[in-house]
Amino acid sequence: MEQSAKIYRDLDRILVTKEEIAKKVKELGQQITRDYEGKQPVLVCILKGAAIFFSDLIREIDLPLTADFMAISSYGSATKTSGVVRVLKDLDHDILGKDVIIVEDIVDTGVTLSYLRSMLLHRGAASIKVAALLDKTARRQVTDLLVDYVCFDIPDAFVVGYGLDYAQVYRNLPDIGVLSPGIYEK
Numbered sequence: 586m587e588q589s590a591k592i593y594r595d596l597d598r599i600l601v602t603k604e605e606i607a608k609k610v611k612e613l614g615q616q617i618t619r620d621y622e623g624k625q626p627v628l629v630c631i632l633k634g635a636a637i638f639f640s641d642l643i644r645e646i647d648l649p650l651t652a653d654f655m656a657i658s659s660y661g662s663a664t665k666t667s668g669v670v671r672v673l674k675d676l677d678h679d680i681l682g683k684d685v686i687i688v689e690d691i692v693d694t695g696v697t698l699s700y701l702r703s704m705l706l707h708r709g710a711a712s713i714k715v716a717a718l719l720d721k722t723a724r725r726q727v728t729d730l731l732v733d734y735v736c737f738d739i740p741d742a743f744v745v746g747y748g749l750d751y752a753q754v755y756r757n758l759p760d761i762g763v764l765s766p767g768i769y770e771k
């Protein structure tokens with residue numbers, strides 16, 4: 586899809602292009618391949634926002650990894666976090682003794698990830714690391730949260746595309762862009 590496509594009209598500006606995303610995702614895949622040499626990590630996709638990032642990332646990792654999926658809710662359709670994290674779909678497989686990499690779309694306040702990390706640690710994972718496509722460090726509330734791998738640090742703006750949504754829409758944009766505030770202030 587090109588940037589002249591109709592769905593791009595609700596964006597203020599493009600923040601990260603699909604070419605920049607592809608380059609970073611490839612580099613991250615190579616880094617994880619090196620860091621987990623000799624291991625068989627479980628990559629956990631946090632649905633739905635991370636789905637596109639996840640499918641690109643795992644294809645850049647040269648390891649006998651396994652994939653699992655989890656859905657949680659933290660937002661509803663608003664653009665501010667509720668602070669409440671609920672598991673909507675749990676993992677299919679046990680992670681006891683496994684090296685887990687949580688794959689998230691974006692770390693904002695950090696509430697979601699810090700909850701997830703401690704939950705998976707309690708289930709006896711051997712190790713847990715976090716790979717996030719985007720990081721909005723300016724908005725972090727959970728100060729002791731470690732995000733091990735980040736593709737892009739972004740400013741405090743509401744972004745959509747490449748899996749990220751506003752009210753479930755815009756996930757299919759190939760680039761990442763700032764949504765026009767007029768769209769969610771209506």
Ligand code: IMP
Pocket residue numbers: 634659660666689690691692693694695696697698742743744745749750751
């Ligand atoms: P946190 O718990 O505040 O870190 O929220 C993380 C979750 O909020 C992400 O997984 C997203 O689903 C959502 N989120 C935060 N910022 C944005 C954004 O700019 N665009 C789309 N979703 C966002």
Ligand code: MG
Pocket residue numbers: 631632633634635690691
């Ligand atoms: Mg999410």
